[in-house]
Amino acid sequence: MAIESRQWTLASRPTGLVGPEHFNLGNTTVGEPGEGELLVKNLYLSFDPTQRGWLNDGPGYMDPVQIGAPMIGSGLAQVIESNNPDFAPGDIVNGTLPWQDYAILRNEGMMPLTKASTDFPLTWNFSVFGITTLTAYFGLTEVGAIKEGDTVLISGAAGATGSAAAQMARIMGAGKIIGVAGGPEKCDWIVKEGSCDAAIDYKNDDVAAKVLELAPEGVDLFYDNTGGPILDAVLANLADGARVVVCGGIASGYSSWTMPEGPKNYLFLILKSARMEGFLLFTYAEKFPQAMADIGKWVQEGKLAVHETISEGLENAPAALQGLFTGKNTGKAILKLADPE
Numbered sequence: 001m002a003i004e005s006r007q008w009t010l011a012s013r014p015t016g017l018v019g020p021e022h023f024n025l026g027n028t029t030v031g032e033p034g035e036g037e038l039l040v041k042n043l044y045l046s047f048d049p050t051q052r053g054w055l056n057d058g059p060g061y062m063d064p065v066q067i068g069a070p071m072i073g074s075g076l077a078q079v080i081e082s083n084n085p086d087f088a089p090g091d092i093v094n095g096t097l098p099w100q101d102y103a104i105l106r107n108e109g110m111m112p113l114t115k116a117s118t119d120f121p122l123t124w125n126f127s128v129f130g131i132t133t134l135t136a137y138f139g140l141t142e143v144g145a146i147k148e149g150d151t152v153l154i155s156g157a158a159g160a161t162g163s164a165a166a167q168m169a170r171i172m173g174a175g176k177i178i179g180v181a182g183g184p185e186k187c188d189w190i191v192k193e194g195s196c197d198a199a200i201d202y203k204n205d206d207v208a209a210k211v212l213e214l215a216p217e218g219v220d221l222f223y224d225n226t227g228g229p230i231l232d233a234v235l236a237n238l239a240d241g242a243r244v245v246v247c248g249g250i251a252s253g254y255s256s257w258t259m260p261e262g263p264k265n266y267l268f269l270i271l272k273s274a275r276m277e278g279f280l281l282f283t284y285a286e287k288f289p290q291a292m293a294d295i296g297k298w299v300q301e302g303k304l305a306v307h308e309t310i311s312e313g314l315e316n317a318p319a320a321l322q323g324l325f326t327g328k329n330t331g332k333a334i335l336k337l338a339d340p341e
């Protein structure tokens, strides 16, 4: 069976903000699956800031997407034909997909294909049971060594990782949770929906002054998704023995070719006997089952809410990716392509 499919390919390498102008929407013919391969219908795409790095022609944790090659990302797809004994027609698989309506998949690469859970809405495989929630879990526990009563400050607090971190900090006994987000609407949201006690609007507030006002004793645990000026502002307001969790740096260089300037205020780490530590989620792969058990329990108990921003239509994939960098999402950014059969 040969199926006609739309396909987004990379047209040019962005040097700043990524957008639809960097991609081409064309057509391709998807043929028969070969040995070990699956023919799938793509159902959902997930959007992650790390995809921006795949567009740069430089060293990274995986090969860059080539000009003219299909753009890729995490997604869910339904198997139509299978030449792989691990998957049967009708199964929903979770893995790295090309931005297409239909595709041939091989079970290879950094993210092996897995069967998605169908015990709950499919999008939860990305949001509450996805990588960003796991990242927040290990960032808080393994790296941040969160303690009861900690004053926790989270940047990117309205996003997928940040909103999960705020909710889990509450569950893990944080004393006060302060979130940083862009604009009054998002700041309102992180307090009303996102488990934060207080918000800092990095687009309109003097962030350093606000941190001092909201955390007069200093910040015990800073969960940093953004880096840049927000990181500097918080470094100047740490508590003794603080932990700075370097999860991401969306404000400090994902959209540029060069590495950013280092944080100016790092010497406060000495004054406060504090530590700053980066991490990659997959370091903790062996501990995923325990984390998933905790997360599942918290969802069942109603302590961990699902936060998603779902747009629709393959034609909107580049705009959905751009939206991460212009703050269009609260919670996990997801694009729906089709319903399962």
Ligand SMILES: NC(=O)c1ccc[n+]([C@@H]2O[C@H](COP(=O)([O-])OP(=O)(O)OC[C@H]3O[C@@H](n4cnc5c(N)ncnc54)[C@H](OP(=O)(O)O)[C@@H]3O)[C@@H](O)[C@H]2O)c1
Residues within 6 Å of the ligand: 047, 048, 049, 050, 131, 132, 135, 156, 157, 158, 159, 160, 161, 162, 180, 181, 182, 183, 186, 202, 225, 226, 246, 247, 248, 249, 250, 251, 252, 279, 280, 281, 282, 323, 324, 325, 326, 327, 328, 329, 330, 331, 332, 333
């Ligand atoms: N270490 C790891 O293993 C690991 C794993 C997964 C993700 N991450 C990192 O975690 C961070 C969050 O990822 P996510 O998937 O959860 O994305 P996300 O937070 O859902 O989306 C990105 C958000 O970043 C904010 N943002 C964009 N540009 C900004 C800027 N210049 N300054 C401040 N905020 C800005 C926007 O919110 P506003 O509207 O508030 O600006 C936007 O909604 C990323 O840095 C990502 O790379 C790390």
